[in-house]
Amino acid sequence: MAPHHRKWFQAPWEFREAALMAIMTAAFGFAIQYALGGQGITLPAWPLNGVILTLLALATTALGLSFRNRPPVQWLGGIPLGLSLILSLAVLSFIGGMVPQGAEGNPAAVRLGLYSIFSSWPFALTVALFLVNLGLSLVWKTVPFSPKNLQFILFHAGFWIALACGIFGSSDLQRLIVPVYEGRSTSRGLVSGGGREVRDLPFSVKLHDFSIEEYPPQLMFYDPESDRFIMAGTQAVTEVRKGTTISWKGTRVEVTEFMDSAMPGPDGIPITAPPSAGIPYAKVRITGSGEQPDTWLSTGGPGMRPYVAGIESQILIMVPGSPKSYRSAVTIQAEGGRSLEAALEVNKPVNFEGWKIYQMGYDEESGRFSTLSLIEAIRDPWLPGVYLGFFMILAGNTLFFWNGIKRSGVEA
């Protein structure tokens, strides 16, 4: 707490001045944003971003070392300002957490940058001041070095590095969406979020095969009256397998046969088919109320109508299972000659010549019959810096944890 007898701006500065500084910084940022007609900040790309970042680090170090005993500089690198900036950043993020980002809205709010807060001037200026504050405290705890400051240094330097590399590196990030059909090859990608802008890749991607594995289909009742699906009164999704039974309101359904992948034969009875062409079929025995001869159900698919069964006022249907996994077998070929065979899958990107290649999606309308695979190629040269910061934060936190559980009871 600031001592109450201290006047505004009377040395030593504390929370009041710090809070004012944080508010002014954000207000100044909003003013710039508004004056520029809502235009957010555009950070320079390599090498200028590297130069600016280096200058910031050098200036902070020089300021911290040359004027370490000056009260205004101490304040600039002290906890009151740090805390005020942390809370200011929380408030700005709160705007980003409440206002749908990237959406349309009230023109004045758009112009202030509330719909793109994370690339707005107030956010950028607050982060810049944040880096100075954090940087100064870091310089003081690092020079002269003492092992007991290690925990502090790891945390704060890690955060500085991760934040600085993340923000300054964002202008060097390239994200390209590469649509490719089975049997074809391409070396062009659409800039992610860039409308129809197309760019050439330094490599080509050939798609040999795209495949989807699905969870088993499910049995459900459909009530046309209320247009609702009813899960047969149980709390379980009923996966269709041979022998699956469900009972509901006096009707009992038992699956007597199940085919993962089949096609209607000449007499309407399904026959097994390869997964690339077939759809799931199940033969069900319905007893109790709504009893009827055994009948086939199917999920339907391109050019194949679903088979359903009417049971009194309801319809028994089989809905396809959700996708369990999908993968693209590809060959990636660099212009220079190196090539790589890979199976791309969600969560399993592949590294190639400084790029990370991802399985992104497919033609969802065709579902498991999709011959189109959406692949994403991402280049983020600053990633190692960000990760270094992350690991330092984790290392610092591990020490923090250790000291936290070692100490017990009342603090010093």
Add this chain to the structure above:
Amino acid sequence: MIIDFTAAAYLSIAFWASGSLLGIAARGNSIMKNAATGLNLGGSIIMIAFIAMYWSALERPPLRTLGETRLWYAALIPLVGLLVEQRWNISWLKYYCMALAGFFLSINLMHPEVFDKALMPALQSPWFIPHVVVYLVGYVLLAASSVAGWHNILLTWRKKNTLQNDAIGHYLALLGFVFLTFGLVFGALWAKDAWGNYWSWDPKETWAFIAWLIYLGYLHASSWKVRRLNLQWYLALAFLVLLVSWFGVNYLPTAANSVHTYQQS
């Protein structure tokens, strides 16, 4: 196969309730005290056993839906209370913890969830379990720190608070913050693999970041000369922000474009 959640939940609640009553009745009697601790532990062990069986029946970790995460919460939070009792000899916290756990199980009893084995491809990752479990532990510790905060405010009003009580709230927040940090970083590392970006200001990420900043603010305030009672208020209220980040996000106008809110069913 579906295991009987209702029976397990009532059994756990019964263990916690009888353990609490016995604990209160025990006063100085150490045999009764140990029996009470045994019952309290038993309640959590039942929940842990249930989670293990549910996991094997689902053929995937039960961490996908909010209701599933509440099971973990219910199992873990009484353990924090018991740990604090062991470590710092403070026994009031465990009663609040068990009450909270019972509350979470009651929500699940009132809103039974659908038993669904499906796990979307983005969730099939080695990061899934560490990320969510670390967050759960963080939430558990910070929930306890908030309880400590409220408790200490009441004690301060009645002029009965002690430095030791404040220290408990502080350590719980500190440990919770460490887990929150790990959760955040694990989430970022996972997002890089799953979506290509370690950070995309998705509403869930934004709220996790806000909550992290709020607790970061607490740590900095507590290392400065901030009045003790104000710090207790801070801890007590900070948990509200964490609640938004945990499940409130699902109800915000921004939720529609989130890629990783828990599934609601």
